[in-house]
Amino acid sequence: MKKDRRDFLKLAGCAAVAGVGSSTAFHSLLRGEAEAAGLKRAGTKKDKSGTRLGMVIDIQKFIDNRDLAQRCIRVCHQIHNVPDFGNPKDEIKWLWTDRFEHVFVKDTHYRQAQHLQGMPVLSLCNHCDNPPCVRACPTKATFKKDDGVVGMDYHRCIGCRFCMAACPYGARSFNWRDPRGMDEHGRSFISEINPEYPARTMGVVEKCNFCTERLAVGKIPACVEEAAAAEAMFFGDLNDPDSEVSRVLREKFTIQRRPSLGTYPSVFYII
């Protein structure tokens, strides 16, 4: 009899603890920030209200203008104080080119169009509508802004690199060493510091920010501006049916990187 009572109390205690713990956890998951990261609406229809900034990249235009991609990268890295360490291990990049078959990873595609093989394609942060990096970050150092831009707070980032593991596009870079330092030959990693934008400290993660600092003063992203003459890149509000990106998306066949992952990338490609 006595033993039964003890067993019952033990069981009841465990059940109570598990019940309280899990329901609290569940509710806090559903509250506040969880919504912003898309946890609550995962599997439901995406919200079409509000601004969602996005980009369309026309790959053919970059074939016609061979040096355009490099010009875009140069201006981006220059204004954002992106360091050049000169080796792939420490590499930091916001905007870069990779071979077509790497950007759009092909597992089984046979005899793909010859001209696409090895073609350099611009890659950058996809500013996903449902970003896994924002979900992963333990300090909200990376967050989704009201306009859809996935931003970074370099002063809050603790450098755990959970976001790098979470990003399925390899869009995030880590400052493995001091970006404001110089190599053994006395060459500064940042050739010329732009005082308009903060340079980072070592030990934090960074990535493309859709030129949020330029958007704030009514400009468009620097790469889009560079590519404007060639009409190779388009930028604007995806939720606004009258915006230029919306028009391009309606008229052209476009693809996204790894759409099956449910991240809802805001960068589209015309092949």
Add this chain to the structure above:
Amino acid sequence: MIEKALQGSKGYWTWIACLLAVIAIGGMFYVQQWNYGLGVTGMSRDVSWGLYISQFTFLVGVAAGGLMLVLPYYLHNYKEFGRITILGEFMAIAAIIMCLMFIIADLGQPMRALNVLLYPTPQSMLFWDMVVLNGYLALNLVCGWAILHSEYKGVKYANWVKPFIYLSIPWAISIHTVTAFLYAGLPGRDYWLTAILAPRFLASAFAAGPALLLIIALIIERNTLFRVGQVAKDKLVTIISYAAIINFFFLACEFFSAYYSQYPSKMYTKDYLFFGLEKDGNIFNNLVPYMQASVVIGVIGIAMIFYARSRKSDILLGISCALIFLSLWIDKGLGMVLGGFVPNPMGQVTQYYPSIQELGITAAVWATGFLVVTLLYKVAISVKLEKEL
């Protein structure tokens, strides 16, 4: 009670001195890492977590493994474990301390670590990992110390300890589940994105934790009058072998899903880890010898542990536990985390090799863990022997 850790034989002090030396060397390497940045490690843009996080993951398992001694004793009233339960709780303390040190060693900005508390983010699994790990550390400190202290005083532990003991049981499950969720919730990392990751973590933890504990207990038996007891040993063998077999069963399930479905991204990492991955004419296979050895060593260990039990041989028991522990360490403390980064999101392969500094810091954290275990076990064994003799 703590004074027991300050009285020891020459061998005891030599061991402590060796551990302190390793810690000092690792400390020097950490100063280097602090000044230069995490660039001193072998980690890169593609393999952005390395030895630190893989050791952390493995050691969460060792900490959770203590559950296999606490649960039978407190929940099923299995008296034979009465003498070693405290060892399980103290090993959990040391393992969690190592986990926290590995996390700090891995942070790019360790001085900002408290941002996790200042800006609590419930959607992040890392936030919950911080909660459960620190909670588990506190629970084991409270329970372990209170129970040992009452034993020291020659009385039964106070009733207020009981709820904490019962709480620590589901909590042990939670630490390894949440740690698995760090990995198992990331789209695009196909090796980790599997529902069986948390169960597999638990299975390997329930083998690795008790195996390490049994090895240490056997060493203590050889050097002191402390005895685990044959019945407890036999029971531990049952627990370790079942858990290890379940772990391998789960691994086999992973292999079936990947290779029978022929789903490319489910096969890549397993190819890389176990057979070698071919990319553009190159074969990438730097972890293959370890991973294959892990399976072979594990199978030998499981076979040997049954033989050791039937022969009542402590030597064989120790060796088989060491083999099982090593097998699981390679599997989880090496391949699990590193493999997840291959191939990278562009389908390319970057192979990772830890640097000298990284190895030194890793060794120092392990040495700290052993130091904590040594001191705590010294206290626990001294108290127990004093009461019994």
